[in-house]
Amino acid sequence: MSDNSILGKSKIHTAFGIDIGGSGIKGAPVDLRTGEFAADRVRIPTPQPATPDAVAATVAEVVDSFKLRRTVPIGVTFPAVVLHGVAQSAANVDPSWIGTDIEKTLRAATGRRVLAVNDADAAGFAEVEYGAARGVPGLVIVVTLGTGIGTALINDGVLVPNTELGHLEIDGFDAEVRASDAARDREDLSWEQWSERLQRYFSVVENLFWPDLFVVGGGVSKKYQEFLPRLTLRAPIVPAALRNAAGIVGAARLAARAH
Numbered sequence: 001m002s003d004n005s006i007l008g009k010s011k012i013h014t015a016f017g018i019d020i021g022g023s024g025i026k027g028a029p030v031d032l033r034t035g036e037f038a039a040d041r042v043r044i045p046t047p048q049p050a051t052p053d054a055v056a057a058t059v060a061e062v063v064d065s066f067k068l069r070r071t072v073p074i075g076v077t078f079p080a081v082v083l084h085g086v087a088q089s090a091a092n093v094d095p096s097w098i099g100t101d102i103e104k105t106l107r108a109a110t111g112r113r114v115l116a117v118n119d120a121d122a123a124g125f126a127e128v129e130y131g132a133a134r135g136v137p138g139l140v141i142v143v144t145l146g147t148g149i150g151t152a153l154i155n156d157g158v159l160v161p162n163t164e165l166g167h168l169e170i171d172g173f174d175a176e177v178r179a180s181d182a183a184r185d186r187e188d189l190s191w192e193q194w195s196e197r198l199q200r201y202f203s204v205v206e207n208l209f210w211p212d213l214f215v216v217g218g219g220v221s222k223k224y225q226e227f228l229p230r231l232t233l234r235a236p237i238v239p240a241a242l243r244n245a246a247g248i249v250g251a252a253r254l255a256a257r258a259h
């Protein structure tokens with residue numbers, strides 16, 4: 001996607017991204033011209049229980065540790081379905097989030113406008129804008145393998161949000177229960193065993209959506225050599241380029257675009 005749409009006209013060169021995860025809440029300013037952090041990331045452990053009020057207070061702490069201008073767009077990732085700022089699901093987060101207006105809650109806590117997006121959507125968008133899928137025409141599906149399975153569907157640079165393909169029912173199971181990185185851990189699967197589950201998962205997704213490219217993110221993607229070469233698919237499948245930074249970078253970029 002050309003930079004002009006976001007950067008040229010509005011002259012926004014920096015936005016702030018926050019990644020709300022199960023173990024840490026991380027934030028950094030992002031240089032939108034390069035997709036790199038403009039300053040070191042700050043990370044504060046996620047409060048437990050991770051209720052809306054507790055998380056909002058931590059997000060405010062992360063924001064306050066930077067001297068941000070009032071006008072800097074802020075984007076935040078959330079590991080659930082996010083419709084118009086409101087959390088709709090809670091597969092791997094505190095159930096008290098369901099129905100919570102994330103944007104309103106964080107605005108009250110930080111005193112700033114915040115855009116909330118699904119975590120995989122943010123990470124996927126970052127890969128398309130700055131990472132492994134940059135310049136790839138057609139349909140890109142980004143799959144994040146972590147506690148759950150997150151997905152982002154981006155067609156010619158246009159994100160279709162909240163696809164939730166980690167919850168496809170495959171062989172009678174919610175897909176992420178069998179094929180997430182957490183499942184590999186929990187069941188102590190070898191790379192080979194896990195790859196078989198991934199093969200089944202990616203084949204189903206491929207046969208339904210026919211993407212031009214798969215990008216695989218999540219912490220385990222740095223060990224991609226252990227499992228990606230074992231997969232046989234029609235579309236190429238490559239590791240994410242931005243790794244841990246993808247959520248923050250994508251959320252910042254989406255916030256700048258919405259600004």
Ligand code: BGC
Pocket residue numbers: 079080081089091092118119120121144146147148149150151164166176
């Ligand atoms: C959630 C998704 C999320 C993914 C990765 C899934 O369980 O339903 O919304 O993107 O986990 O965190």
